[in-house]
Amino acid sequence: MPIAVITGGSTGIGAALARALTASGWRCVLLARNLERLQELADEIGGEAEACDVSNRAEVDQAAARIAEHHPAVHLLVNNAGIPARGTFLELPPERIEQVIRTNYLGGVWCVRAFLPLLEAAEQAQVVNVVSIAGLVTGGAYGPYAAAKHAQLAFSRAIARELAPSGISVLTVNPGPVETEGFPQRDLLASPIARRAVLQPDDVARKIVKALERGRAEIVLPRYLRAVALAESLAPAVISRLLSRGAGRTGALRGRGRPPQ
């Protein structure tokens, strides 16, 4: 049975993906900080739970070593663990800015490095990095989160090239707003029109499984958000002005705006 390691596997997108992969015949090893919740899901899907804070490099190395005792190879690593950071560079406590970089960006780096020998031991292996539309578009109201996601996106694209000679493929996933515990999307869900843009974790999980089966390199969910990403890369100053005006109107620059994705 192929083995999938999923970070942030206790709730939201990670939990939905663990259920979807299990239904497709995978055995899932779930990583997160809260072992109790992780174990509940692992029991439900017949998987395994490992307590691990991905922002702590030593803990990631230890978790990989424990998993290696039971599994000679890992066929899929999903770097999904992430935290929100609702606020700007000037508003957030410095500790939160450091934590979001350590978790959302460096967590994936430490996991790829630690699990590389197990991925190389598999005949064919894949890595999924759950990034965000915030990795492609910069919003003033959630700058530190977007900066961490931009770094994670650059890591994901760079590692795709670096791992290709080892036969390990990389799928980068950039979701828009998804209703989860960490990202409840209250503002969007309160609007009858904007709520249509909000995805559920199961939608994202289904799309990831399909993209893996098709060998895709990068996806944006929903697809129409690719236009926003293209607009920012072609005309960043124009998009920045538009976003600043919108954020000013909603009070987002003062930390009361739409929660980041």
Ligand SMILES: NC(=O)c1ccc[n+]([C@@H]2O[C@H](COP(=O)([O-])OP(=O)(O)OC[C@H]3O[C@@H](n4cnc5c(N)ncnc54)[C@H](OP(=O)(O)O)[C@@H]3O)[C@@H](O)[C@H]2O)c1
């Ligand atoms: N929801 C959205 O709108 C959205 C959109 C685009 C991208 N994303 C990205 O999708 C990923 C999953 O988010 P989600 O929306 O599913 O959020 P979620 O429901 O809050 O789940 C986050 C998961 O990450 C774990 N986690 C957090 N910090 C961790 C750490 N330091 N070490 C290990 N595990 C950690 C959490 O468990 P513990 O707290 O027990 O550790 C939990 O299992 C994140 O990378 C997020 O940035 C989300």
